[in-house]
Structure formats: structure tokens, C-alpha cells
Amino acid sequence: MYNYLIVGAGLFGSTFARLATDAGKKCLIIDKRAHIAGNCYTENTNGIHKHVFGPHIFHCNDENIWQFVNRFAQFNNFVNRPIAINNGKAFSLPFSMYTFNAMWGVTTPEEAIEKIESQRLKLDREPLNLEEQALTLVGEDIYNTLIRDYTKKQWQKDPKELPPTIIKRLPVRMSWDNNYFYDKYQGIPIGGYTAMFENMLEGIEVKTNVDYFADKEYWDSLAEKVVFTGKIDEYYGFQHGELEYRSLRFETETIQRDNYQGNAVVNYNSADVPWTRIIEHKHFDQNSADQNVTIVTKEIPDTWSREKTPYYPIGDEVNMAIFKKYEDMAKLETNVIFGGRLAEYRYYDMHQVINSAFNKFENQI
Ligand code: UDP
Numbered sequence: 001m002y003n004y005l006i007v008g009a010g011l012f013g014s015t016f017a018r019l020a021t022d023a024g025k026k027c028l029i030i031d032k033r034a035h036i037a038g039n040c041y042t043e044n045t046n047g048i049h050k051h052v053f054g055p056h057i058f059h060c061n062d063e064n065i066w067q068f069v070n071r072f073a074q075f076n077n078f079v080n081r082p083i084a085i086n087n088g089k090a091f092s093l094p095f096s097m098y099t100f101n102a103m104w105g106v107t108t109p110e111e112a113i114e115k116i117e118s119q120r121l122k123l124d125r126e127p128l129n130l131e132e133q134a135l136t137l138v139g140e141d142i143y144n145t146l147i148r149d150y151t152k153k154q155w156q157k158d159p160k161e162l163p164p165t166i167i168k169r170l171p172v173r174m175s176w177d178n179n180y181f182y183d184k185y186q187g188i189p190i191g192g193y194t195a196m197f198e199n200m201l202e203g204i205e206v207k208t209n210v211d212y213f214a215d216k217e218y219w220d221s222l223a224e225k226v227v228f229t230g231k232i233d234e235y236y237g238f239q240h241g242e243l244e245y246r247s248l249r250f251e252t253e254t255i256q257r258d259n260y261q262g263n264a265v266v267n268y269n270s271a272d273v274p275w276t277r278i279i280e281h282k283h284f285d286q287n288s289a290d291q292n293v294t295i296v297t298k299e300i301p302d303t304w305s306r307e308k309t310p311y312y313p314i315g316d317e318v319n320m321a322i323f324k325k326y327e328d329m330a331k332l333e334t335n336v337i338f339g340g341r342l343a344e345y346r347y348y349d350m351h352q353v354i355n356s357a358f359n360k361f362e363n364q365i
Helices: 011-022 063-070 097-104 109-119 130-138 140-155 193-200 212-221 317-331 350-364
Strands: 002-007 027-030 042-045 048-051 058-060 083-086 089-092 185-187 205-207 223-228 245-255 265-268 277-280 294-302 336-338
Touching: 002 011, 002 212, 011 027, 011 193, 011 223, 011 350, 042 193, 048 294, 058 063, 058 350, 063 350, 083 140, 089 097, 097 109, 097 140, 109 140, 130 140, 140 294, 212 223
Parallel strands: 002 027, 002 223, 027 205, 083 265, 223 336
Antiparallel strands: 042 048, 058 185, 083 089, 245 294, 265 277, 277 294
């Protein structure tokens, strides 16, 4: 008998399994995919660690979380400095003095603030949607050039229909610091995420290619408790309706060239380009790359349907109302723990998933 059956070998499941195993519990992890690491999964081709399900850049402020991941991998000093391109012109992301300089020619924070102030939307209430949030934050020029069409493309929804919270993720800096993340710690595991997960799962029984729902009763019978990290609506047979996600299609190419775009992440912000961004994987880890070859991935948003891979939860009112019903059901469970991006239906960064696993495991003891 296992103490925990963990459904899903992604970041939540693997963290929980590690903590439980370290505490002397017996765990079995199953995953319907052929591999571990969930959407963090990386594949090694020509020494380039390809982020198969989209780029994952680890960053956090929390000492415990940083120490935890460093048990399983050494992190490089990668710093995310994405570029946003509109109509042949490159801007820096986060919105910083580099962005304001490219947009308006201004060179001081004072000039940038004045420029934003002159075109900012002024509301006497909280912004109700993403468009209002963006317009109050950075004004029309930046909204029109770097946010409106990118967001429409990425979410396949009008920014007026999206929650303001999404854009709160986007940093605005009155400095020439173009490091996207403010966090104390940042980096990519040297050797790729898959190797990090292999280390994390050392000594833990893992079965891949296993469909939990095909024989839920059997799998449940193996353990005292179940940790479920899949889609919460699927767990409950979609009885309160289906939660929506933003899905993605990846077009990956190997190119016989040392350097394709000179940066790991380049966003394409205009409506006429179908992809939201191009990832050039070797720039995540300069040291590991073959000099004559590079791998690039175009990320193209895809409409959601049940069989596709879920990426980003859409936290709008309709979906949150549905989620609430499932969450209420989950709260009544005594032997099932729900955790991670899909089970908690949260737009989580990696460190937040780990934090959630820390908390949920702590609740157990
Ligand atoms: N965003 C934008 N322009 C950009 C990058 C981001 O308008 O060039 C908006 C977009 O609505 C996106 C949100 O900011 O959904 C959050 O972006 P972030 O890059 O944090 O999302 P990620 O895809 O990395 O999770």
C-alpha cells in the first residue's frame, strides 16, 4: 500500500512526491504522458535543451524554494530580457527606459513619466478589464504597439473581455534595467529541466503512459491518499461544465546556423504575424550549444478543445464561476489533494507551483 498515489509527474506532483518521500512516505506517481516533468519537459538535441512545451525560466524570491530546486540542478545565470517586435521595430520588455526611448525618443524617467501621463487613461475606479488596466498603466502608444494585438492574438479574446490581472504580470520600470523578472534568483537548470526532474524523482516509483481515468478505481485502491494534479473539471466528469484554457501550437525548426535571432525570446506584437513569439532555445544556455546549428520554435495560439494540451487557465468570470463549483466539491474530499496549475486552475509560475506543493504537503503533517 502506498501512502500517496500522485497523478501527474509535473512540477506539483514531483515536488509533493519528493517532500513526502523525504518524510518517509511511500509514493507512486503515474502520468499519462510518455515522460516526466509535465510542461517543463526539455529534450536534448545537439546539446541544445529544447523547452518542448514552451519556455520555462525559473525565478523566485523565496530562499526555501531556491534551495529546494538547487538540490536537483545547478542553475545557470540566464536573465530574461525579451524583445518585442512590431513592424520591424524592436522594443525592450519589460517596459523600461529602453522601451520608452525606442517609442518616443525620451532619455530620462521624468520625460517618460510625462509622456505616459499625457496619454494615460484616468479612471476614478479600479480598471475593469485588461484594456483599461493597460491604458491606465502605460497609455495609448504602448498599448497600441505592444499590448493590444499581442494580447488578442495570444488569448483569442478582445482585451476588453480579459481580466486586468493578466497584465499586472507585465513589469513597468522607470529605469534602464531590462531584466524581466525582479526576483532575487533566476536561471535555467544546466542540463535541462528533465534532468532536474529525474533527480527530484530519484528513488520514487514512476509509471508513465498510464491513463488514471481508464481505471481510476484500481489506481485509487493502491494508496491511502490521492494527489491529483490534472484538470479538476475532468476529475469531476465535467459535471459543472468545462474550464477553458489557452492552447498553443509549436512549430519547431532546426536551422543550420549558429544564431537565428540573437535572443532566447522575441515577441511578435503585430496582428499580421501569426505567432506570438519565437524561442531560440540555445540562448537559454549558451554553453551547451553546438556552434553550427540552432533550434527555434514559433508559438502559435490555438483555440481550446478538450483533447488539446492545456497551457494557460483563462481566469475570467465565467471560468472562475465554474471553477468555484469544482473547488467546493474538492474541499469536501478527505482523501484527495488537488494541486498545481490544472487542479487549482491558476496561472502559476513555476515557483508558485512549488510553493503550493510545500503548503499542501505541510497541511498533511
Ligand atoms: N503582453 C503583451 N505584450 C507582450 C508581452 C505580454 O501585451 O509583448 C501581455 C499579454 O496580455 C500577456 C500578458 O502580458 O498575456 C502576460 O505576459 P507574460 O509574458 O507574463 O506571459 P507568459 O506568456 O510569459 O506567461
